[in-house]
Amino acid sequence: MRGLRKLEPLRELGKEKLKGKKVIAVMSSKGGVGKSVISALLSLSLPSVTLIDLDIHTMAIAKLFGVEGLTHEVGKEGIRPFRINNVNLVSLSGVVRGGKYVILPGGNQSSVMEELLAYSSIVTDYVVIDMPPGLGDEVLVLERLTDFQPVVVTTPSKVSLKVVNHLLSYLKERGKEKVYVIVNMAYFKCGNEIIRPFGEFKGDLELPIDPAIEDYVGRIHEYHGEVRSKIEEFVKKELM
Amino acid sequence: MHEWSIAQSVVLTVTHAFPDKKIKKIKLGIPMFSFLDVEILKEAFDVLKQGSNLENAELEIVVKEPKFQCQHCGKEFTFSQISDKLNQLKTQYGEEYPLHLMPELLPSFISCPYCGSHDIKVIGQEITIEGIEEVGAVERAG
Numbered sequence: 001m002r003g004l005r006k007l008e009p010l011r012e013l014g015k016e017k018l019k020g021k022k023v024i025a026v027m028s029s030k031g032g033v034g035k036s037v038i039s040a041l042l043s044l045s046l047p048s049v050t051l052i053d054l055d056i057h058t059m060a061i062a063k064l065f066g067v068e069g070l071t072h073e074v075g076k077e078g079i080r081p082f083r084i085n086n087v088n089l090v091s092l093s094g095v096v097r098g099g100k101y102v103i104l105p106g107g108n109q110s111s112v113m114e115e116l117l118a119y120s121s122i123v124t125d126y127v128v129i130d131m132p133p134g135l136g137d138e139v140l141v142l143e144r145l146t147d148f149q150p151v152v153v154t155t156p157s158k159v160s161l162k163v164v165n166h167l168l169s170y171l172k173e174r175g176k177e178k179v180y181v182i183v184n185m186a187y188f189k190c191g192n193e194i195i196r197p198f199g200e201f202k203g204d205l206e207l208p209i210d211p212a213i214e215d216y217v218g219r220i221h222e223y224h225g226e227v228r229s230k231i232e233e234f235v236k237k238e239l240m
Numbered sequence: 241m242h243e244w245s246i247a248q249s250v251v252l253t254v255t256h257a258f259p260d261k262k263i264k265k266i267k268l269g270i271p272m273f274s275f276l277d278v279e280i281l282k283e284a285f286d287v288l289k290q291g292s293n294l295e296n297a298e299l300e301i302v303v304k305e306p307k308f309q310c311q312h313c314g315k316e317f318t319f320s321q322i323s324d325k326l327n328q329l330k331t332q333y334g335e336e337y338p339l340h341l342m343p344e345l346l347p348s349f350i351s352c353p354y355c356g357s358h359d360i361k362v363i364g365q366e367i368t369i370e371g372i373e374e375v376g377a378v379e380r381a382g
Contacts, residue, residue: 013249
């Protein structure tokens, strides 16, 4: 019998699941810039889509859509996503449930991310991935499995821009032809005046600060404010 | 049901790696604490292999006993030292036992029996193809 070291069934399955799909990775090497809210609203702006929450430690997507108490069913086809409007949502919170924290050594973290992608049932043409912050395994795992369209999120803050620039340089070096940059919390309107509290940086899309979003945590699919309409416009123009 | 995903991953991997070989046997290693149902896994494999070069292949399953080492205090421990905790977890979650689906989640649910740390290195936690036996090349028409 042949001894084999390099066959990786999990990776093969992950590749197969994502083959031929339009995979959009919402990413930022900086945390706290709004990746999950943008992933959610971006998904709600697409036709039928699978939204995979790869931020396995925060699992914010489940909180935003109000499914954190639910458990994923598993069928012959894999982990069955939760369905909310046009969104098929997969989150680790549907596996560990009950608000359980997830703490993992590095190698296990990347394996769990790979398992989440490989074992999910993905039947839609579009796949949106809410990436964890950082420039490590989270990016490398996705690169191993598929080509993807990066959508990089930042705020106009100098600190965020500095960190995000590292990610942009990396993506450029890896040959990504088009990388979209969304500048979140770019401005708010005060009467007729536009105020930019964190500085100026244009990117491909600027999103306003809308404190009303907080009221929609748990039912983000019901939010129809300005941030959503700007994202919808962007998605129609650039991603469809 | 998760056994079907595992079987699919095995069929995909071996057919991609050896498209021109007739395969007689595949030896698959699964971690003990994933509590996968070996019979369902074999049944799924027998269905999914149809029409491929694995059609006559047998799936041999080896249940691996992992080794555990705490990276905080450095001590090693065995499966038997954490089996009570794993059984509790199985009772708590029932069919949705998370380590069945994702064995690499183990350090989140288990702590070191000596110091309580979750910084646990597990050797033998992955599902692996341990070996393959071929009987010859696939005959192609023309």
